[in-house]
Amino acid sequence: MDAVLFWDMTYGEVIAAIEGYQRRFKAKLQTQAMFTYKLGELIGIAVNDPKKYPQNTKEAFKQMGIFDEDKEPIKQDWQIMKERMNKYAYLHKKRGET
Numbered sequence: 001m002d003a004v005l006f007w008d009m010t011y012g013e014v015i016a017a018i019e020g021y022q023r024r025f026k027a028k029l030q031t032q033a034m035f036t037y038k039l040g041e042l043i044g045i046a047v048n049d050p051k052k053y054p055q056n057t058k059e060a061f062k063q064m065g066i067f068d069e070d071k072e073p074i075k076q077d078w079q080i081m082k083e084r085m086n087k088y089a090y091l092h093k094k095r096g097e098t
Contacts, residue, residue, distance in 0.1 A: 038064070 054060035
C-alpha cells in the first residue's frame with residue numbers, strides 16, 4: 001500500500017486492511033508450518049526406512065492435495081449431453097437465432 005492510498009482511507013478501511021494483512025500473514029505461516037512438518041516426516045522416513053521414501057513429489061504430497069492433475073475429468077453420459085444440445089438448439093431456433 002502506498003502512502004497516498006493510506007492517507008485517503010477511512011478509519012474502517014485502515015482496520016480492514018490491517019486485519020486482511022494479518023489473515024494473509026497467518027495463512028502464510030500455517031502453510032510454512034505444514035510444509036515444515038511434511039519435510040520432517042520425509043526426513044524421518046528417509047532415515048528410518050528408506051524403502052518407503054516416496055519416489056516423486058506427487059507421491060510425497062498426495063495427502064495435501066497439491067497435485068490434482070492425476071484426477072480424471074468427470075465424464076458425462078452422451079445421452080444427457082445430446083439432450084442438452086437438442087434443448088439448446090431448440091431454444092435458439094425458437095428465438096429466431098441461427
